[in-house]
Amino acid sequence: MIELRELKKSYGGVEAVHGVSFTAETGSVLGLLGPNGAGKTTIMKILTGYHFPSSGQALVDGIDVAEDPLAVKRRVGYLPESVPLYQDLSVGEYLDFAADARGLEAPARKAAIERAISSCGLSGVYQKRIEELSKGYKQRTGLAQAILHDPPILILDEPTTGLDPNQIIEIRELIRSLGKSKTVILSTHILQEVEAICNRVIILSEGRVAAQGSPAEIGETLKGEERLRLRLRSPAAFDSSRLSSIPGLRSVASFSSEGPGVFAAELVMPPESSGAPEAGESVFDWAVGQGIKILELERRRLSLEEIFVKLTQEGSQEGDGK
Amino acid sequence: MNNVLAVAKRELKSAFNSPVAYVVILGYLLFTGIYLYFINAFYSLGQADLRAYFSIMPIVLAFLVPALTMRSWAEERRLGTYELLLTLPFSENQLVIGKFLSSFALAAIAIALTIPVPLMASMLGSFDAGVLVAQYTGVLFEAAAAIAIGEWISSLAKNQVSAFLGTVLVLLALVLVDRISSFFGSGGFVASLLNWLSLSYHFDSFSRGVVDSRDLAYYVSALVLFLYLSSWGLNRRKWS
Numbered sequence: 001m002i003e004l005r006e007l008k009k010s011y012g013g014v015e016a017v018h019g020v021s022f023t024a025e026t027g028s029v030l031g032l033l034g035p036n037g038a039g040k041t042t043i044m045k046i047l048t049g050y051h052f053p054s055s056g057q058a059l060v061d062g063i064d065v066a067e068d069p070l071a072v073k074r075r076v077g078y079l080p081e082s083v084p085l086y087q088d089l090s091v092g093e094y095l096d097f098a099a100d101a102r103g104l105e106a107p108a109r110k111a112a113i114e115r116a117i118s119s120c121g122l123s124g125v126y127q128k129r130i131e132e133l134s135k136g137y138k139q140r141t142g143l144a145q146a147i148l149h150d151p152p153i154l155i156l157d158e159p160t161t162g163l164d165p166n167q168i169i170e171i172r173e174l175i176r177s178l179g180k181s182k183t184v185i186l187s188t189h190i191l192q193e194v195e196a197i198c199n200r201v202i203i204l205s206e207g208r209v210a211a212q213g214s215p216a217e218i219g220e221t222l223k224g225e226e227r228l229r230l231r232l233r234s235p236a237a238f239d240s241s242r243l244s245s246i247p248g249l250r251s252v253a254s255f256s257s258e259g260p261g262v263f264a265a266e267l268v269m270p271p272e273s274s275g276a277p278e279a280g281e282s283v284f285d286w287a288v289g290q291g292i293k294i295l296e297l298e299r300r301r302l303s304l305e306e307i308f309v310k311l312t313q314e315g316s317q318e319g320d321g322k
Numbered sequence: 323m324n325n326v327l328a329v330a331k332r333e334l335k336s337a338f339n340s341p342v343a344y345v346v347i348l349g350y351l352l353f354t355g356i357y358l359y360f361i362n363a364f365y366s367l368g369q370a371d372l373r374a375y376f377s378i379m380p381i382v383l384a385f386l387v388p389a390l391t392m393r394s395w396a397e398e399r400r401l402g403t404y405e406l407l408l409t410l411p412f413s414e415n416q417l418v419i420g421k422f423l424s425s426f427a428l429a430a431i432a433i434a435l436t437i438p439v440p441l442m443a444s445m446l447g448s449f450d451a452g453v454l455v456a457q458y459t460g461v462l463f464e465a466a467a468a469i470a471i472g473e474w475i476s477s478l479a480k481n482q483v484s485a486f487l488g489t490v491l492v493l494l495a496l497v498l499v500d501r502i503s504s505f506f507g508s509g510g511f512v513a514s515l516l517n518w519l520s521l522s523y524h525f526d527s528f529s530r531g532v533v534d535s536r537d538l539a540y541y542v543s544a545l546v547l548f549l550y551l552s553s554w555g556l557n558r559r560k561w562s
Contacts, residue, residue, distance in 0.1 A: 012562065048409040052560045073411040080409070082402035086332070088339040097335075100328030101410040129339075145406075 001026050002047065002153065002183055007056035009042050016042045018207040019056065024200070026152070029179035031194040031215075032187040034204035040187040041081055042207075044155050047185070048078045060153055074102075077151035081158050081187075083142040087131035091122055091141050094130060095148060102149040116144040119174055121167075135162035143171065147178065154178060156186040160193060172197050225250065226269040226279045231296040232287065233262050243267070246286045248279070262295070325412050329420025330427070333394075337428060346389045347432040354382055354436060364443070372440055372449075376457045376529040380497045380522035383461075383468050386432065388489035390425045391472030395552075396485040414556040418549050422473055429465045433458070453531030460528020463541040464521060468493055470548035477552050496521040 002024040009017040017039040024030040032040040045051045046058050049069035058065040060072045086094055095116065099109050117123050120140040125133060130141060139162045146154060159175065160168045176197045178184055188194060194201050195215045203211045203218065211218055232238075240255040243265060253266040269279035277285075280297055287294050337343040358364050358375045398404040407417060440454050472489040479485035500520035506512040517523045524537040 045405075050405055050409050050560070070411050070413060073409060076409070078406075078409045080402065080405045082405065084402040084404070084406040086336055086403055087401065088336045089332075093335055093339075097328065097332040098410075100331065101325065101412065103324060103411075 001061055002030075002185065003057075003059040004043070005057040005059070007043070007046065007058055008054045009039075009046060009051065010054050015054075016207055017046075017053075020204070020207070020209055021056075022202055022209065022212060024183050024185055026183050027180060028199045029175060029184040029186065029197050031198035031201045032185060032204060033189075033191075033194055033201055034187075034210075035189075037206075038204040039207040040204055041157055043204075044078070044080075044157050044185070044187065047072075047153075047155055048076055049073050075151055076153045076155055077146035077149065078154075079142050079146040079156045079159055081161075083139055085130045085138055085141060088129065090127055090129050091133070091137075091144075092126045094141060095144060098145045098148050104149060112148055112150065115150075116148045119147065120144040121170065136164060136167050139163055140167070140171070143174075152182055154182050154184045156184065158188055159186055160188070160190070226271055227253065227300040228267045228269060228279055228283060229264070229296065229298045229300055230267055230283060230294065231258070231262065231264045233293045233295055235261065235291065238263055238292075240265070242290070245290070247282045248276075266300070325416040326420040326423065329407075329412065329417055330424040333421060333424030334427060337393075337424070342389075342393070343428055346386065347428070347435065349389075350382065350386045350432045351435055354378070355439070357382075358439065369447075372443065372454070372457065373529050373531075375439065376461065377525075379461050379529070380464060380525050381494075383429075383465055384490060384493035384497050384521075387425075387429065387465060387468040387472045387493060388486045390428050391469055391476050391489060392479075392482045392486040393476070394421050394425065394473050394485075395477040396479045396482045400481065408556070408560075414553040415549075417556065418473065418552045422469060422549060425469045425473065426466055429469060430462065433461055433465065450531065456528055456531045456533045459533060460525050460537075463528075463538060464525050467541040467544035467548075468521065470545045470552075471496075474548045474552045474555075477555055493521065498522070 004021050004023075006019045006021055007017055008015065008019050016037075020039065020043060022030075032043065034040050042051070046053050046065060047060060049065050049072050052066045052069075061075055063071050063075075065072045086097070089097070095113050099113060104112050117126060120143050122137070122140055122144055125137055125141075130138065133141065139159070143156070143159060146156065154175075156175070160171055163171060172193065175184060175186065179197070179199070186198070198215060201212065201215050201218050202209055238261070240252055243249065243252050243255070246267065248270050250268045250270060253268055255263065255265045257263050267279075267283065269282070270276070272278060280299065283297060284294065354375070357378055358372075362374045364375070395404070398407060412420075440449060443449065471492060472485075475489045475492060476485040479488055496519060498520075500517045500523040503513040503516040503520075506516065518540070524540045527534045527537055
């Protein structure tokens, strides 16, 4: 379990984190989301004892990082954003060093190394020198180091950068399963990643918490509207004015003809609310009633950029952004 | 202690996985050998005495030690492994001592590899074993103090090259500072201070075969002081 209380950190007069408080429970994956310079990495560096806070407290399993950094470091597995590796060691030698550093002794040591190797898919490169590895393998070697000692707390700074899509799926699966029994904090720019693995999200903006909650809750508060992309085939003559008979439709963002009888449109619908039919449902029922065939109907997600823009605007309007 | 050894073991593995360690040790043996046999013309002197061989050690170490210590912290910073080291459960002292031990082990290997020189020479004449022990003790202690200085400079330097050059400069200054003490008149305060600071002044009695506790105390104090400074610097960084 991790608890931050009014955490502040300044580097030579520049304040990077302005009083952040949150709690991450055991058995959860917490995502830190935010643009560069929002304070994600600074918070992680404080939680791993690399920097001390200027004021406020960071507690890891109830231990204050500034008071007993060694006890905290023993509990934490950390993958920094830069993925620090000794280029002139082999993967095996590197993990051997990590095992020494963690004080792992036989027989647990061998089992721990084997587990880390197989969970990170490194068995094929065990003997290889790290400088010869691809970026994806380097990333996985760094992750293997972080999980080697089966730590109760796992802190991962952008764990899936540089991986190919298959590897991303594997690593996300791994993080999700680790999150069942540990406290995992990860930072990312990728919204799908948050939705795929995090139970809770904290969005940071300029060193402050701009929003927090489950991914669904955050998406909810942000969505003032629902956008649907629609492609349809109409046997009868069709133009954009016929779309206005869709129940609840707010406006049509775009409309075009894609060929004889085939049209594409982007619809702006009211946000989801309990009781009312979902936007897609209304469109479907409307199409059936009109004798129109739906070729594609897709909910357009808000992109991370749109979320950032919205949040930073809201944050500055509210003043302290809490 | 296990943590100290873990750090030292990793350093040594990296050193021997790259050509650096071999090149530095070989260079040291070549240079001291060439000096003894060609420049000092050991065989034509006809004396069973290696004092000249040992008396150049402070100057030679002023180049050997920076080559061993330049990577120490500067390389960790370049690779980003600095952050890894400082977030693993190591104390600052353990890191500093572990790194010191690995560089000292490399220096000790280089120094030990010169043992065939007195061994071969002893076949030609009778050497005083006690003198040799004193001479080697002196070299090891001086190397230890110089390594502590080199490690500290590497912890401040931005990269390997500046760590190397900075350490060479500081060590040469400390080796040569007793040469200018005579300008200040012998026996005066300034002169004796300069002498006292000098790495080579304290080495003189060792190269003559005398182990003086004041000289040992000087090297040990320098060692402890600079290890402490490195550790203090690491600790301070966390608050910045």
